[in-house]
Structure formats: C-alpha cells, structure tokens
Amino acid sequence: MKSLGLLGFDCFKSLYLALTLFIAPFCATSVLAQFPQKPIRVIVPQAAGSASDATARMLVHELSVSLNQSIFIDNKPGGGFTIGLDLIAKAPPDGYTLGVGPVGAMVISPNMMSKIPYDIERDFQPIALITRGHLLLAVSPQLPVNSVAELIAYAKKFPHKLSNASSSNGSPGHVGGELFKLMTGTQITHIPYKGGAMAINDLMSGQVDMIFESLNSISVQAKAGKVKALAVSGVHRSPAFPNLPTVAEAGVPGYEAPTWIGVFGPTGIAKNIVDKLNQSINQAINSSAFKDRFGSIGDEIAGGSPEELGDFMKQENQKWKEVIKKSGAKFD
Numbered sequence: 001m002k003s004l005g006l007l008g009f010d011c012f013k014s015l016y017l018a019l020t021l022f023i024a025p026f027c028a029t030s031v032l033a034q035f036p037q038k039p040i041r042v043i044v045p046q047a048a049g050s051a052s053d054a055t056a057r058m059l060v061h062e063l064s065v066s067l068n069q070s071i072f073i074d075n076k077p078g079g080g081f082t083i084g085l086d087l088i089a090k091a092p093p094d095g096y097t098l099g100v101g102p103v104g105a106m107v108i109s110p111n112m113m114s115k116i117p118y119d120i121e122r123d124f125q126p127i128a129l130i131t132r133g134h135l136l137l138a139v140s141p142q143l144p145v146n147s148v149a150e151l152i153a154y155a156k157k158f159p160h161k162l163s164n165a166s167s168s169n170g171s172p173g174h175v176g177g178e179l180f181k182l183m184t185g186t187q188i189t190h191i192p193y194k195g196g197a198m199a200i201n202d203l204m205s206g207q208v209d210m211i212f213e214s215l216n217s218i219s220v221q222a223k224a225g226k227v228k229a230l231a232v233s234g235v236h237r238s239p240a241f242p243n244l245p246t247v248a249e250a251g252v253p254g255y256e257a258p259t260w261i262g263v264f265g266p267t268g269i270a271k272n273i274v275d276k277l278n279q280s281i282n283q284a285i286n287s288s289a290f291k292d293r294f295g296s297i298g299d300e301i302a303g304g305s306p307e308e309l310g311d312f313m314k315q316e317n318q319k320w321k322e323v324i325k326k327s328g329a330k331f332d
Contacts, residue, residue, distance in 0.1 A: 035095060035272075035273050035276060036067055036069045036095065036096065037069075038069070038096060039069060039070040039071065039072060039096075040067070040069060040070075040071045040072075040095070040096050040097075040098060041071075041072060041074055041096060041097045041098070042056055042059075042060055042071055042072070042073055042074065042098050042099065042100060042263075043074050043075075043076055043084050043087055043088050043097065043098070043099040043100070044056045044073055044074070044075050044076070044077075044084065044099070044100050045076055045077065045081040045082075045083065045084025045085050045088075045099065045100075045101070045105050046075070046077050046081070046084070046102070046105075046167065046168070046195060046196075047075060047077040047194055047195030047196075047197070048075050048195070048197075049195055049196065049197030049217070050077075050167055050195050050196045050197070050217060051102065051133075051167075051196060051213075051214035051216035051217045051259070051261070052100050052101075052102045052105075052261055053073070053075060054216050054217065055100065055130060055131060055216060055261050055294075056073055056100040057073060058289075058290060058293050058294070059100070059130060059263075059281070059284055059285065059290070060072070060073060061289075062284035062285070062287045062289060062290050063280055063281060063284040065284075066280040066281075066283045066284050067280050077168075077194060077195060078194070080109045080112070080113060080168065080169050080170045081104065081105035081109050081168070081170065082109075082113075082116055082117060082118075084099065084105075085099065085101070085105055085116075085118060085124075086117045086118055087099075088124070088264065088265065088266060089117075089118040089123040089124060089266055089267075090118075090266065091265075091266045092266070093125070093265065093266045093267065093268030093269045093270075094269065094273075095265065095269050095270075095273040095274075095277060097265065097266065098127065098263055098264065098265045098277070099124075099263070099264050099265065100130075100261060100262075100263060100264075101124070101261070101262050101263070101264045102171075102172070102259065102260070102261045103172055103258075103259050103260050103261070103316065103320075104168070104170055104171040104172045104174075104175075105170075106120060106124075106262070106264070106313060106316075106317075107120070107313060107316045107317040107319075107320045107321075108170050108171070108172065108174075108175050108320050108324070109169070109170030109171075110317075111317070111320055111321045111324045112169075112170050112175075112324055112329060112330065113170070120313075120317070121313075121314075122267065123266065123267050124264045124265070124266065124267060125264060125265045125266060125267050125268070125269050125274060125306070126262065126264055126306045126307075126309035126310040126313060127262070127263040127264055127265055127274060127277050127278055127281065127306055127309070128262065128263050128277070128278045128281040128282060128285075128302075128303065128304065128305075128306065128309060129260060129261075129262045129302035129303065129304055129308070129309045129312065130260075130261045130262060130263060130281070130285055130301075130302055130303075131216075131260065131261050131285070131294055131299045131300060131301060131302055132258060132259070132260045132299065132300045132302050133214060133215055133216060133234075133238075133258065133259045133260065133261075133294075133298065133299035133300065134214075134215050134232040134233050134234040134238050134258060134259065134298060134299075135172055135173060135176050135212040135213060135214060135215070135232070135233035135257055135258075135259060136211075136212070136213055136214070136215050136218050136219070136222060136229055136231075136232055136233075136241075136244075137151075137180075137210070137211075137212055137229075137230045137231045137232070137233065137247060138203065138210065138211055138213065138218060138221075138222055138227040138228060138229050138230060139151060139203075139209060139210045139211075139227065139228045139230060140203050140204070140205075140206045140208065140209050140210070140227065140228070141204070141206070141225075141226070141227065141228055142206035143206075143209050143210070143228070145228075145230075146228065146230075147230060147250065148230050148231050148245075148247060148250035148251050148252065149250065149251045151210065151230060152184045152186060152251065152252075155184070155186035155187065155188055156185070156186055159186075159187040160187045160188075160189060162186075162188045162189065162209045162210060163188070163189045163190075163191050163208045163209050163210070164177040164181075164188045164189065164190050164191065164208070164209070164210050164211065164212070165191045165192075165193060165199040165202060165203055165208040165210070165211045165213075166190065166191070166192050166193065166199060166211065166212065166213075167192075167193055167195055167196035167199055167213065167214075167217070168192055168193065168194065168195070169192045171192075172212070172214070172257060172259050173196075173199075173211060173212040173213050173214075174190060174192060174329065175257065175320070175323065175324060175327065175329050176212035176233055176257035177190060177210075177211075177212050178190070178327040178328070178329035179255065179257060179323055179327045179329075180212070180247070180252065180255065181327070182326065182327040182328070183252050183254070183255055184252060188210070191208055196213055196214065196217040196218070197217070199211055199213065200213060200217065200218055200221055200227070203227055204221060204226045204227055211227075212233060212257070214259055215232070215238060215240065215241075215298045215299060216294070216299060219240060219241075219298060222241070229241065229244055230244070230250065231244055231245050231246060231247045231249070231250045232244055232245075232246055232247070232298070233246070233247055233255070233256070233257040233258060233259075234246060234256065234257075234258040235248075235256055235258065237249075238298030239295065239298055240295070240298030241298060260302065260316075262302075262309055262313075263277070263281055265277075274306055275306075278305060278306050281303075282303045282304075285301050285302070285303055286301065286303065
C-alpha cells in the first residue's frame with residue numbers, strides 16, 4: 001500500500017508540473033494583456049520647460065493613446081538629477097512608475113559626483129531610447145559676436161568676462177561648455193540654473209552671455225532671433241538649422257556633444273511588461289505627431305529594444321567619463 005501511495009504521489013506531482021508548464025504561458029499572456037490597469041507615473045528629474053520635460057509631455061500624449069491608459073508627469077528637479085532618479089530607482093518594479101532619463105542624468109552627472117544614492121547600471125531597467133539630438137551654441141543678442149571664431153577670439157581677449165549658462169550642474173550644456181573651454185583654451189565662467197527655461201530667459205535679456213542648450217528647449221527662441229545661434233554640437237548639421245555649422249566645422253575640430261533621452265524604470269520589472277512598454281513607446285515616437293514635433297526642432301527619433309538602450313548607455317558612460325576627466329568639469 002505504501003508503494004502504491006508513493007507511486008500515486010509521484011504521478012500527481014508529474015501531472016501538477018505538466019499543468020503548470022502548460023498554463024504558465026497563458027498566465028503571462030493574461031498579465032501582459034491586463035497591463036496597464038491604472039494610471040502610470042512618469043518622473044522627470046528636471047523642471048517644467050526643460051528639454052526632458054518637453055519630450056516627456058509629447059511622449060505621454062502619444063503613449064496614453066497607445067496604452068489606452070492615463071499617464072501623468074511628475075517633475076522632480078534638483079540634486080543634480082538625484083532627487084528624481086532616486087524616486088525611480090526605489091519605486092515598486094511593477095511598470096507603473098517610469099522615468100525620463102536624459103544623457104546628463106544617466107551618464108554625465110554620475111561621473112561628476114562622489115556619491116549618489118543609486119547605481120545606474122544596477123538600479124535602472126532600460127526600456128527605450130526616445131530621441132537623439134544636438135545642443136545649440138547660442139549667445140545673447142547683446143554680445144558683439146556672430147560666429148564661433150568671433151566668440152573664441154572675444155573670450156581670449158577678455159578672460160573670465162564671459163558667462164556660460166546651463167540648465168543645471170551635470171547637464172549636457174554644463175559639460176558641453178567645459179569641453180568647449182578645454183578645446184579652445186578659453187576662460188569662461190559657468191552659471192548653473194534650475195532648468196533650461198530660466199537660463200534661456202536670462203540669455204535673451206543679456207544677464208548671461210552664452211549657452212549650450214538642447215534644441216528641444218531653445219529652437220523657438222533661436223528661430224525667432226531672440227538669441228543668436230552660432231552652431232550645433234553633434235557630428236552632423238541639424239535638419240532644422242541646415243545653415244548652422246557644427247562646432248567642429250566652425251573652428252573646434254573634434255568637438256562632439258550630442259544629446260539623447262530615454263525611458264527607464266526600476267530594476268525588476270517583469271520582462272513581458274518591459275517589452276509591452278517598449279513596443280508602445282516605439283509606436284508612440286513613430287506617430288506622425290511625434291515625428292513632426294521633434295523633426296521641426298532638429299531632434300532625431302530613436303527607438304529600438306531595451307537591450308540596445310542598455311548597450312548604448314554603457315558606451316556613452318565610458319565616453320563621457322573620459323570627457324569629464326579630460327575637461328575637469330566639476331559641480332560648481
């Protein structure tokens with residue numbers, strides 16, 4: 001009787017395992033089909049009006065249609081991006097808290113800070129790359145320069161007189177400006193702001209002299225002539241400003257400081273949810289409305305898989321680590 005009992009138990013165990021293996025894919029499919037069942041929070045680690053904020057708001061508009069769910073923006077600026085990023089890293093890994101991570105937050109500021117409350121590679125799940133773009137080198141209308149060459153000459157003639165605004169410490173504009181100083185041998189004072197909108201306003205009024213700022217934030221003012229656009233920071237010209245040279249073309253050979261923005265979540269989100277978010281984001285950024293909005297300012301639609309974004313981040317981290325070391329960029 002005992003042997004029959006053991007045999008029966010073994011048969012039951014085998015049947016249970018077989019049913020589990022059979023049912024599991026359907027359960028996963030059911031969970032995937034149900035997500036999202038409530039509104040999604042997207043944290044932006046910068047102020048309203050910044051390039052990341054503008055990108056996030058356009059993405060959320062299209063993504064809410066793709067996912068058929070409400071999505072809201074939560075701006076958490078400050079601390080060199082650490083306030084917002086820490087909230088993302090420590091959020092429940094259920095897909096309902098995501099974050100928009102610009103290049104400054106994900107691979108620049110971590111290489112400039114001695115201590116941060118998270119590990120970029122360990123604590124964040126890459127989901128999708130949204131856009132690639134340029135910084136625009138622009139100067140105040142009051143500054144008597146009209147080209148990169150004239151700006152360099154003016155800076156050398158008046159050391160420490162020029163001020164270079166940026167949206168924050170550790171932003172692409174901060175490091176882009178430091179790299180410019182290093183490569184041109186100029187002495188220019190960095191002035192960090194709490195957001196790109198405030199920096200641009202002071203540039204227009206002449207409170208600061210120059211800026212490296214995302215096209216996403218400053219293209220409208222540049223096209224209206226409210227600031228003097230001199231060059232773009234990428235490896236090629238911007239389609240939105242075809243007559244503007246790159247900084248490298250304009251007299252600083254080898255200069256390169258492109259921008260990008262991605263979507264991330266906390267580590268631990270189920271793969272099926274990551275994949276659904278990735279597919280929906282790719283669908284959103286390829287909508288005609290998104291393409292028209294960002295094509296008009298000169299940014300390029302990106303996209304791709306979570307794995308591709310992870311690999312890209314590792315490459316970018318190594319590049320910016322070397323740039324920061326060489327330029328001596330620090331939190332002011």
